[in-house]
Amino acid sequence: MANTFTEYEIVPIDNWTEYSQGDRRVDLKKCCMHENPDDQKCCDCCYDEWSNQLNEKQKEYGTLVENAAQAQASLIFYKGRRDGLKKWLDDLTQLEDYTADICDQFDLIISQVDKICYSAGNTVKAVEILFCMVRDFYSQIDEVKKYYEAVMSCIKKLNSSVLGSGGVIKCLEMYYEKLDAVIKTREDLVKQVMEAIRLANMLRQDVCSPFGLSYIFQEWQYILKCNVSDSSYVDDKSQGSCSDIDDKCIIYPQLTFPIGKSKYKSWVQTRFTDDDKAAKDAAALYLSESKKKEAISASINSLKEAVSAVDPKERCK
Numbered sequence: 001m002a003n004t005f006t007e008y009e010i011v012p013i014d015n016w017t018e019y020s021q022g023d024r025r026v027d028l029k030k031c032c033m034h035e036n037p038d039d040q041k042c043c044d045c046c047y048d049e050w051s052n053q054l055n056e057k058q059k060e061y062g063t064l065v066e067n068a069a070q071a072q073a074s075l076i077f078y079k080g081r082r083d084g085l086k087k088w089l090d091d092l093t094q095l096e097d098y099t100a101d102i103c104d105q106f107d108l109i110i111s112q113v114d115k116i117c118y119s120a121g122n123t124v125k126a127v128e129i130l131f132c133m134v135r136d137f138y139s140q141i142d143e144v145k146k147y148y149e150a151v152m153s154c155i156k157k158l159n160s161s162v163l164g165s166g167g168v169i170k171c172l173e174m175y176y177e178k179l180d181a182v183i184k185t186r187e188d189l190v191k192q193v194m195e196a197i198r199l200a201n202m203l204r205q206d207v208c209s210p211f212g213l214s215y216i217f218q219e220w221q222y223i224l225k226c227n228v229s230d231s232s233y234v235d236d237k238s239q240g241s242c243s244d245i246d247d248k249c250i251i252y253p254q255l256t257f258p259i260g261k262s263k264y265k266s267w268v269q270t271r272f273t274d275d276d277k278a279a280k281d282a283a284a285l286y287l288s289e290s291k292k293k294e295a296i297s298a299s300i301n302s303l304k305e306a307v308s309a310v311d312p313k314e315r316c317k
Helices: 028-033 045-158 167-184 186-207 213-223 263-309
Strands: 018-021 024-027
Touching: 045 167, 045 186, 045 213, 045 263, 167 186, 186 213
Parallel strands: none
Antiparallel strands: 018 024
16 A cells, blocks of 8 residues: 655744845744834834824824814804904994984974974964054054043043033943953063063074074984985095904994995995805815814724734734
């Protein structure tokens, strides 16, 4: 029977532990058991490659973390300033609406004041006519009194027994009593008429143009530019608080009317638009940098697991 066994050559174990790594021969056992603090590389090519990638990814991750932090800081800054400008722009718009309402109310008040002034003027004229009528009336009463006194004087001079007593004298005396009662009302009536004239003139002076209440409302109309057309008005006085917005720029309210055509509102609107765009750009950049950072973080975790799995120090124990 033929011998079926094959004789094999025993390979020395030292040959197992040696392999080529570049231009040098490496003893795997010595590599795994020896740790050089100045050389973090080891003899496993996968381990070395992944370790290098891990170091590079960690450096890249640090840069991305800083970029994301800067993008977030820019986003917070621009959003905060944009929101402040938006609030002030809304206040200006609301003020513009309130101004329009006030101007409408001024128009209504002035129209009513004009009616009052017209009525007051007619009242003054009417009271002056009444005063003339009262004065003429009492002038006539004075003339009647003179006639009465003349008649009574004539009767006394005649010394007539017929006229000296009886119905004629009694009738004249009764007439004088009535006449005297009317004359006594003159002082009070004239005082009342004069007071009416004074009040009417005072009302006209206090309410009507050029120095009364009507003038005050007209002046406010001028200040608020109520009668100015937005299409034709040009604001050549007011300017923005800052030529360019920066961290040191302090925004002071500069109100000019009409608000809708003021350079200040236009300045606030422009800065708000710029900051809104800057905030959107910063948000997009922050999102992009955050995605990159998370992607690198996931890659770092994967590389750490891979490096830990092929670590020769752990594998060769």
